[in-house]
Amino acid sequence: MADFGSEVETFRAEARDWLEANFPKALAKDPMAQVAKMSAQPESDDARAWRKAMGEKGWGVPTWPAEYGGGGLSTAQTRVLHEEMAKIGARNPIGGMGVMMFGPTLIEYGTEELKRQHLPGIITGEVRWCQGYSEPGSGSDLASLQTRAEDKGDHWLVNGSKIWTSGANIADRCFCLVRTDTTKKHEGISFLLIDMKAPGVEVRPILLINGTSPFCETFFTDVKVPKDQLFGPLNGGWTVAKRLLQFERDNISAGLGGGNIGQTVAMPTVVEAARQYVGLGEDGRLADGDLRRRITEHLMENRAFQLTVRRAQDEAKSKGPSNAAAIMKYAGAKIAMERNELLIESLGHQGLGWGGAGFSEAEVQAMRVMLRSKANSIEGGTSEINLNVVSKRVLGLPDPK
Structure with missing residues (x-):
């Protein structure tokens, strides 16, 4: 009988x-410097060296096929890698939409030519999507989208616009849904x-309430796209798009339970903030009993959510994410917003700062992250749409009459 324990420990070393x-x-x-590239900040020399090392090793995407540059690791080896990285404070520098959404979909649906063309850049973090x-x-x-792609013989000619294109201002490429048949709705959509950087592509960042511009408007005016950049069947892009959305919701929900989108400096946890700003009573417990109860309920809910996400991810390794990802996305968005609202409440008036003297960088960040977290219930499928997915495709409930 094989001694898999010894193999795992050998890999650990x-x-x-x-x-x-x-x-x-x-x-x-x-730790924030390690994800500088993904948050559109200039990469430091150390961050660049770390990204290149992980990219060349393939460990930024440890379970992806080694033949395309991925790590080719087993589930057990990947778990060990994450454990060893956590011990030394190392975060994975390879990420973004190429890893979260497009890459897994490309592995599943792409031609060999498209895989070999696009996967290496995603795996090394050199190409942003x-x-x-x-x-x-x-x-x-x-599915009512109207951005058109006309067949011009040796290329597609794209005209139209997109909105909420996260990171479009720093992206190298875009995985895009276009209409190639105007006589049908879902069956008239293709994936390009x-x-x-092609002529005719214009990007305009959108200023958000938290002072950042991660989302953009994107305009396509007579943009030429080579014929070989059609991903999936002609007029069959909707099937591919739905699969990509499952990967998106699965990855977003996994991140929502443990971190904050848009965070660029270290912030206190809810418990740390409550202890410092609200204070403890003579019994050593948080002085505000109602706040103590709500923080406890949040921590229990978040812990149960993280365990469920981990179980779902283990199950998804064999067959990929399912429509149950909509459940996790809905729950993760709710938990993330609750966490940030509790943090602001714990900070008291120090949580109301926007800048200037009297507020620390972490306090200002807490307010901006709280405002940013409101979008968690919209991006990656609104909470209402995700509830509809759960109703129809998970529970099998009929449409309301």
Whole structure:
């Protein structure tokens, strides 16, 4: 009988030695610097070196096929790698929409030519992708999209616009839904891969209430796209698009339970903030009993959510995410918003700062992150749409009459 325990421990030693040799120690002191590239900040020398090392090793996407540059690791090895990274304060520098959404879909649906063309850049973090789905008149009813792609013989000619294209201003390429047949709705949609540096592509960042501009308007005016950049069947893009949405919801929900989108500096946890700003009573417990109760309920709900996400991810490794990802996305958005609202409440008047003297960087960040978290219930499928998915495709309930 094979001794898988010995194999795992052998890999643990390999991972530990490799991390010791390649992880820049300075990054452990500033974890946010490790994700600078994904948050559109200039990469430091250490962050760049760490990304290149992980990209060349393939460990940024540890379970992806080794033949395309991925890590090719087993589930057990991947768990060990994450454990060893956590011990030294190392975060995965390879991420973004290429990893979260497009890459897994490409592995499942792409031709060999498209895989070999696009997967290496995603795996090394050299190529950044954005998502061309929503349009000004096509949000929740995504299939009503009107961006056109006309067949011009040796290329597609794309005209139209997209909105809420996260990171479009720094993206190299866009996975984009276009209409190739105006006589049908869902069956008239195709999936194109567009070079964001191509002539005719214009991007305008949208200023959000928290002072950042992660979302953009994107305009396509007579943009030429090579014929070989059609992903999936002609007029069969809707099937591919739905699968990608499952990966998106699965990845967003996994992140919502443990972190904050848009966070760029370290912030206190809800418990830390409550202890510091609200204070403890003579019994050593949080002085505000009602706040103590609500924080406890939140922590229990979040812990149950994280365990459920982990179980769902283990199940998805064999067959990919299912429509149950809509449940996790809905729950994750709710929990993330509750966490940030509780943090602001715990900070008291120090949580109301926007800038200037009297407020620490972490306090200002808490307010901006709380405002940003409101979008958690919209992006990646609104909470209402996700509840509809659960109703129809998970529970099998009939449409309301």
